[in-house]
Amino acid sequence: MINLPELFGSMAFNETVMRERLPMEAYKALKNTMKKGVRMDMATANIVANAMKDWAIEKGVTHYTHWFQPLSGITAEKHDGFISPCAGGGIIMEFSGKALIKGESDASSFPSGGLRATFEARGYTSWDPTSYAFIKDGVLCIPTAFCSFSGEALDTKTPLLRSMEALNTQTKRILKLFGNECGRVFSTSGLEQEYFLIDRSTYNQRNDLIYTGRTLFGARPPKGQELDDHYFGSIKIRVSAFMKELNEELWKLGVLAKTEHNESAPAQHELAPIFTTSNIAVDHNQLTMEIMRKVAKRHDLTCLLHEKPFAGINGSGKHNNWAISTDDGTNLLESGETPEENAQFLLIVCAVIKAVDEYQDLLRISAASCGNDHRLGGNEAPPSIISVFLGDELSAILDAIKDGTVYDKKESGSITVGVDALPAFPRDTTDRNRTSPFAFTGNKFEFRMPGSSMSAASSTTFINTIVAESFRQFADKLENASDFTAELNELIRETIKKHERIIFNGNGYDEAWVKLAESRGLSNYITTADCMPHLTDEKNIKLFERHGIYSEKELFARRDILLESYCKQVKIEALVMIEMVRRDIIPSVIPYEKTLADAIIAMKTVSKDLNCRTETALLKQVSELLEQVSDCCDSLEKSVAGICTQPSELHDSLRSCNDVVLRDMQNLRTVTDRLETLVGKDIWPYPSYGRLLYRV
Ligand code: ADP
Ligand code: MG
Numbered sequence: 001m002i003n004l005p006e007l008f009g010s011m012a013f014n015e016t017v018m019r020e021r022l023p024m025e026a027y028k029a030l031k032n033t034m035k036k037g038v039r040m041d042m043a044t045a046n047i048v049a050n051a052m053k054d055w056a057i058e059k060g061v062t063h064y065t066h067w068f069q070p071l072s073g074i075t076a077e078k079h080d081g082f083i084s085p086c087a088g089g090g091i092i093m094e095f096s097g098k099a100l101i102k103g104e105s106d107a108s109s110f111p112s113g114g115l116r117a118t119f120e121a122r123g124y125t126s127w128d129p130t131s132y133a134f135i136k137d138g139v140l141c142i143p144t145a146f147c148s149f150s151g152e153a154l155d156t157k158t159p160l161l162r163s164m165e166a167l168n169t170q171t172k173r174i175l176k177l178f179g180n181e182c183g184r185v186f187s188t189s190g191l192e193q194e195y196f197l198i199d200r201s202t203y204n205q206r207n208d209l210i211y212t213g214r215t216l217f218g219a220r221p222p223k224g225q226e227l228d229d230h231y232f233g234s235i236k237i238r239v240s241a242f243m244k245e246l247n248e249e250l251w252k253l254g255v256l257a258k259t260e261h262n263e264s265a266p267a268q269h270e271l272a273p274i275f276t277t278s279n280i281a282v283d284h285n286q287l288t289m290e291i292m293r294k295v296a297k298r299h300d301l302t303c304l305l306h307e308k309p310f311a312g313i314n315g316s317g318k319h320n321n322w323a324i325s326t327d328d329g330t331n332l333l334e335s336g337e338t339p340e341e342n343a344q345f346l347l348i349v350c351a352v353i354k355a356v357d358e359y360q361d362l363l364r365i366s367a368a369s370c371g372n373d374h375r376l377g378g379n380e381a382p383p384s385i386i387s388v389f390l391g392d393e394l395s396a397i398l399d400a401i402k403d404g405t406v407y408d409k410k411e412s413g414s415i416t417v418g419v420d421a422l423p424a425f426p427r428d429t430t431d432r433n434r435t436s437p438f439a440f441t442g443n444k445f446e447f448r449m450p451g452s453s454m455s456a457a458s459s460t461t462f463i464n465t466i467v468a469e470s471f472r473q474f475a476d477k478l479e480n481a482s483d484f485t486a487e488l489n490e491l492i493r494e495t496i497k498k499h500e501r502i503i504f505n506g507n508g509y510d511e512a513w514v515k516l517a518e519s520r521g522l523s524n525y526i527t528t529a530d531c532m533p534h535l536t537d538e539k540n541i542k543l544f545e546r547h548g549i550y551s552e553k554e555l556f557a558r559r560d561i562l563l564e565s566y567c568k569q570v571k572i573e574a575l576v577m578i579e580m581v582r583r584d585i586i587p588s589v590i591p592y593e594k595t596l597a598d599a600i601i602a603m604k605t606v607s608k609d610l611n612c613r614t615e616t617a618l619l620k621q622v623s624e625l626l627e628q629v630s631d632c633c634d635s636l637e638k639s640v641a642g643i644c645t646q647p648s649e650l651h652d653s654l655r656s657c658n659d660v661v662l663r664d665m666q667n668l669r670t671v672t673d674r675l676e677t678l679v680g681k682d683i684w685p686y687p688s689y690g691r692l693l694y695r696v
Pocket of ligand 2: 270
C-alpha cells in the first residue's frame with residue numbers, strides 16, 4: 001500500500017519543504033516574492049538555492065535545469081551539474097542564488113519568429129517562484145520564463161503571467177465597487193486531458209504514427225464507437241496498471257491527479273486533475289503529458305496526445321475549466337446568497353459574455369493548430385463557431401433583466417429582477433451541454449475547444465486578457481457613477497442586449513446552428529488558415545498592448561511561429577504519406593497482383609472450364625485502385641513541392657496547405673483506404689485500425 005499523503009509532493013520543493021528547510025526570514029521573503037511578486041535580494045536567493053540543492057542531493061540529484069516552455073509548445077531543459085572544482089583537486093556541490101534566478105542559454109534553435117536575430121542567439125530564463133521547483137528523472141527542475149536578450153517573451157509562460165497580472169488589476173477594480181477588498185485575484189484552471197493508449201509494437205509498425213502522431217491512412221474497422229460501450233466502461237487491466245503508475249508519478253510531483261475514466265472512442269481515456277492557479281495548472285499539464293508518454297512506454301504502450309489520431313472516431317481535447325478566485329479562496333463565478341453578491345456575480349458573467357462576443361476570433365485562434373483542425377467540428381468536438389452556453393436558469397434571469405420583465409421561479413414566486421432584487425440562484429441545475437465550446441457549468445466556464453496536445457497557456461492567456469478588458473471598461477464606467485445601482489442596472493441590461501447573440505443553449509452540432517449563427521453575425525473560422533491571420537488584427541494588437549501581454553512585435557512573431565509550424569506540419573504529413581505509399585504500400589500490393597495473376601493462369605491451365613470470376617474481378621479492382629493511388633501520390637508530390645516555409649512566403653503557403661495539400665492528402669487517403677479493404681491482411685504493410693484500437 002502506498003502512503004499517499006507521504007508520497008504526495010515528495011518530489012516538489014513545496015510549502016512543507018520550504019517551511020522545514022528555510023530560515024524564517026528567507027521563508028518569509030520567498031513567500032513575499034511568490035504572493036506579491038516582490039523582488040528577491042541575492043542573499044536570500046543564495047539561501048533558497050542552497051536549501052533546494054541540499055534537499056535535491058538527499059534525493060540523489062546531481063543536476064539542475066531551468067525548465068521552460070518555448071513557443072514550440074513543449075517544454076525544454078538543459079541540465080547543469082552541481083559539480084564545481086575546489087582547491088586540492090576535489091569537488092563541491094554548488095548551486096548559487098544567481099543560478100537559481102537567471103539562466104543564460106544559446107536559444108538559437110528555438111522558434112523566435114524573428115524576435116532574435118541569429119547573431120544574437122542568447123536567451124534568458126528567469127525563475128518563476130510561484131510554481132514549485134521539482135525533481136524529475138534525477139534532475140532538479142526550476143520552472144522559468146524564457147526571454148530574448150532584449151526582453152521579448154520567447155515562451156508561453158511569460159504572457160500567461162502577464163495576463164494573470166492584468167486580470168488581477170482589473171478584477172480588483174470591480175470588486176472594490178462592491179466594497180470587496182482582497183490581496184490578490186488570479187484565474188484558476190482545471191485542465192482535463194484526453195489521450196489514446198495503443199500497443200507499442202503496433203505503433204512501431206506505423207510510420208505515420210511515429211512521425212506525425214496520427215494515422216494518415218487506415219480503413220474504418222467494422223466497429224467504431226457507435227455502440228458507446230467504451231465511455232466510462234470498465235478499465236482494462238493493462239490500462240489500469242498504467243493509470244496507477246501515472247497517478248503515483250504525478251502525485252510525487254504534487255500534481256493533483258484526481259479523475260480517470262475511459263472516453264468515448266475505443267482506446268481513448270481521460271485524466272482530470274483538481275483545478276489550481278492557472279500558471280501552476282499549465283505547468284502541471286505539461287508535466288502530465290510528458291509523464292503520460294514515459295509511463296506508457298514502461299507498460300509497452302504508446303500514449304497518443306494528437307488531437308485526431310484516428311479518422312471516424314472522436315479526437316482528443318484539453319477542456320480548459322476556467323474561473324477567477326481571490327486569495328482567500330472565494331470563487332468569483334459562484335453565485336451568492338444575497339442580491340448584492342449576485343449583482344457582482346452577474347456583472348462578472350456579463351463581462352465574460354461581452355469578452356467572448358468581442359473576441360470570438362481570439363478564442364478560436366487559441367485553439368487553432370494543424371492537429372486540432374481535424375477535430376473541431378468533428379464527432380464530439382465543439383464546432384468552430386464560438387458561442388456561450390449559460391443554461392436555462394441563468395439565461396432566463398438575464399432575459400428578465402434585459403426586458404425588465406418578471407422572472408418566474410417556482411420556489412420563490414415571481415419577482416421583478418433588477419440588480420437590487422436578484423433571486424438567489426439555484427446552483428448547477430443546468431443540463432450539461434456537451435456541444436458548446438464555452439459553457440457555464442455552475443461555477444466555472446469550460447472552454448472545450450483546445451486540442452489535447454496544445455499547451456493550455458495561450459487559451460488561458462487569451463481568456464484572462466479579454467475578461468480583464470471587459471472589467472476595465474466596466475470599471476471605467478462605474479467608478480464615476482453618481483447613482484451606482486442605477487448605472488449598474490443599466491450597464492448589465494445594455495451588455496446583455498448588445499451581446500446576447502453569442503449566447504446559445506441549443507445543440508451546437510445541429511446543421512441549423514451554422515445558419516443561425518451566420519444570421520446573428522457570429523464568425524465561423526473553420527480552419528487555422530482562416531483564423532490565424534486575424535491574430536494581428538488592429539483591435540487585437542491594441543488589446544494585448546493595452547494590458548501589457550504582448551507587444552506588437554511579440555504578437556507578430558507569435559503569429560509567424562504558429563503559421564510556420566502549421567505549414568511545416570502539413571508538409572511533413574504529406575511527405576510521410578508519399579513515403580508510405582511509394583516504399584511500403586505499392587511494393588506490397590504488386591506481389592499481391594502477381595499472386596492473383598498467377599492463380600488465374602494456373603487455374604486456366606488446369607481447366608478452361610474453371611471460373612476465375614472472383615480472381616479476375618479482384619485483380620481488376622486492385623490494379624485500378626493501385627493506379628489511382630499512384631496518380632494521387634503524384635499529385636500530392638507536386639502540390640507539396642510548392643510549399644515554402646520561408647517567412648516571406650508564409651501566408652501563401654498557409655492557403656496552399658489548407659486548400660491544396662490537405663485536399664490532395666485526403667484524396668490519396670480515400671483511394672488507399674479502399675485498397676486496404678481489398679487485399680489480404682498479411683499483404684497490407686500496416687496494422688489495421690482494428691488492431692490499433694482493440695488490442696491493448
Ligand atoms: P466534466 O468532465 O464533467 O467536465 P470533470 O470532473 O472531468 O468534469 O472536470 C472538471 C474540471 O473542472 C476538474 O479539473 C475540476 O477541478 C475543474 N474545476 C472545478 N472547479 C473549478 C474552478 N473553480 N476553476 C477551475 N477549474 C475548476
Ligand atoms: Mg471530464
